[in-house]
Amino acid sequence: MTQKPQDEDRRLDSPPLQGRGRGWGVxxxxxxxxxxxxxxxxxxxxxxxxxxxxxxSRSQLGGFGFRRQATIGNRIADFLCPQKALIxxxxxxxxxxxxxxxxxxxxxxxxxxxxxxFSNVDVMQNVEGVLQRLxxxxxxTPDRRPPHPNPSPEGEGLER
Numbered sequence: 001m002t003q004k005p006q007d008e009d010r011r012l013d014s015p016p017l018q019g020r021g022r023g024w025g026v027x028x029x030x031x032x033x034x035x036x037x038x039x040x041x042x043x044x045x046x047x048x049x050x051x052x053x054x055x056x057s058r059s060q061l062g063g064f065g066f067r068r069q070a071t072i073g074n075r076i077a078d079f080l081c082p083q084k085a086l087i088x089x090x091x092x093x094x095x096x097x098x099x100x101x102x103x104x105x106x107x108x109x110x111x112x113x114x115x116x117x118f119s120n121v122d123v124m125q126n127v128e129g130v131l132q133r134l135x136x137x138x139x140x141t142p143d144r145r146p147p148h149p150n151p152s153p154e155g156e157g158l159e160r
Contacts, residue, residue, distance in 0.1 A: 026074050038069040048123040085113045085144040092120040
């Protein structure tokens, strides 16, 4: 039986914090579970997410590409603009703890991602306003610096 590169990424017998460079310090089992949760959420989105995705998909908003239900570390972002490392979260009834949301935002910021939040009500009643605000944020955010294609294993030459 031959394995595809994707199969190698998800080897379940690998050491706990190994994910072929994509693990973010998360076990292979946890990564596989997160990808499964994200796929389920893409198949069954909430109405506000469906409404916003209709405007973000196919780079319709200012030419910026977005992914929905993107996994970052051990988190799943509602929407991600990889070019800007900008996460868009739509907060509904499941976001009842502002302190937990703030901690999540700090964790993602430490990984290099900035989060902007909108409520379900904002999206459902004022999607044009949400899109205008999002476009302003996208233009104000510098492009993400891509990682070096051949990083030094010792971290030499990294900017401090």
